[in-house]
Amino acid sequence: MVMNREVVGIDVGTTKTCTLVARPGSQGSLELLGCGVVPSDGLEKGTIVDLHRAAEAVRASIREAEKSAGLSISSAVVGVTGGNVMAISRQGSVELRGANRTVRPDDVATAVRRSTVGVVNGQQRILHVLPTSYALDGRWASYDPVGLRGEQLEVETQVVAGEVHSIQNLTAAVERAGVRVKELVLEPIASGLAVLTPSEKTDGVLVADIGGGTTNLAMFLGNRVTFVSVLPIGGNQFTNDIAMGFTMPHVTAERIKVTQGRAVAGSYQEMLEVPGIGGSAPRTVPHWELVRILRERVEEVLHLVGARLKQAGWIHLPASGVVFTGGAAKMPGFDQLAAQILDAPVRIGRPNGIYDVPDELRDPAFATCMGLLLWRDNHMNGTYLPHDQDNLLADVTQRVRSLLSGVLHGKN
Numbered sequence: 001m002v003m004n005r006e007v008v009g010i011d012v013g014t015t016k017t018c019t020l021v022a023r024p025g026s027q028g029s030l031e032l033l034g035c036g037v038v039p040s041d042g043l044e045k046g047t048i049v050d051l052h053r054a055a056e057a058v059r060a061s062i063r064e065a066e067k068s069a070g071l072s073i074s075s076a077v078v079g080v081t082g083g084n085v086m087a088i089s090r091q092g093s094v095e096l097r098g099a100n101r102t103v104r105p106d107d108v109a110t111a112v113r114r115s116t117v118g119v120v121n122g123q124q125r126i127l128h129v130l131p132t133s134y135a136l137d138g139r140w141a142s143y144d145p146v147g148l149r150g151e152q153l154e155v156e157t158q159v160v161a162g163e164v165h166s167i168q169n170l171t172a173a174v175e176r177a178g179v180r181v182k183e184l185v186l187e188p189i190a191s192g193l194a195v196l197t198p199s200e201k202t203d204g205v206l207v208a209d210i211g212g213g214t215t216n217l218a219m220f221l222g223n224r225v226t227f228v229s230v231l232p233i234g235g236n237q238f239t240n241d242i243a244m245g246f247t248m249p250h251v252t253a254e255r256i257k258v259t260q261g262r263a264v265a266g267s268y269q270e271m272l273e274v275p276g277i278g279g280s281a282p283r284t285v286p287h288w289e290l291v292r293i294l295r296e297r298v299e300e301v302l303h304l305v306g307a308r309l310k311q312a313g314w315i316h317l318p319a320s321g322v323v324f325t326g327g328a329a330k331m332p333g334f335d336q337l338a339a340q341i342l343d344a345p346v347r348i349g350r351p352n353g354i355y356d357v358p359d360e361l362r363d364p365a366f367a368t369c370m371g372l373l374l375w376r377d378n379h380m381n382g383t384y385l386p387h388d389q390d391n392l393l394a395d396v397t398q399r400v401r402s403l404l405s406g407v408l409h410g411k412n
Ligand SMILES: Nc1ncnc2c1ncn2[C@@H]1O[C@H](COP(=O)(O)OP(=O)(O)OP(=O)(O)O)[C@@H](O)[C@H]1O
Pocket: 012, 013, 014, 015, 016, 017, 045, 046, 081, 210, 211, 212, 213, 214, 215, 234, 235, 236, 239, 254, 257, 258, 259, 261, 326, 327, 328, 329, 330, 331, 332, 364, 365, 366
């Protein structure tokens, strides 16, 4: 069977590649039809470093999903991450000439487009432009300006761009399996769509998706995405620390981390059996040593997140605190330690919002891929991603229309 109204999300992660297929149900809800999850290959910290190997994993994941959904996949929404992704704050403006002139969607689109001028050079490509606030005649607010009267409209945006070559490699890895890349979505935005509640998105929350090679951040406020960032650190570093700390192979350290790792100590008497060095007999070490290693790394990740927020001008965490997701956030005690260190509300986000999802996929590691399926219905107010930069204006105008139906929200 060929694809008709089905939506497909492909998350090419550092550790696993996942393809999900869903079909819109009767009330606009999505039902999961099939999935294909395989170990990734050829990626480092979210970026493809070996196209052939990465493409093979993508192909295997797509074929598995096709088999389980019983259809042939022709196009997909694909997640993007990696250290090459950058977000820059910009402003654009437009003069509203004429008597009794009100702001129209195309004015907003023009101001947004102007904010992108000169942001990227030939080596980068714009992925999203996120309008964060507007000013009418110099008064800044996060409201929807359409329909209001004024003489000058200004908009502040976050322009999110990625390196052209990395994006081309990702696209090629998917296209080699005969699948067209319909849209590219920054991964933490997708994760947020899957794990956040409507009130978190409105009141303000930070999503931190800690995967194998990256920590992806997205701030949601006033039902908009107001900040994004990618840090090149993830669960693989936790594993490396254990391997170094206990002198053991990476695969053993990974097993110990996943089966016995904890971010907060249990009983001080607890002991842990670890393989001997160079074929010698197994040793026992206190469990708290494992906890100490993991705790240090969790603290470092949280510190880096805080520093990145501060750098972008966010001194305080938003009202709803932080929702952690991604595989590395599954470590028992992670939320407890993070809440203690951040002194803010913290929870672990599991993907939601799609029907017929087996329990194995209601897992923080699948937040991004589930969110890619939900992207279709969630062009967050004014967020857009131009595939063809020449069509920027038409694209923005279309997206900005969603502002008209959006709820108006107060100042940040
Ligand atoms: N129970 C667990 N405790 C601790 N870590 C875990 C647990 N389960 C999985 N992980 C870790 O989660 C990481 C993988 O998470 P995830 O699947 O979200 O990453 P990814 O999407 O492949 O990578 P990225 O998003 O960085 O490109 C691995 O480092 C893995 O060891």
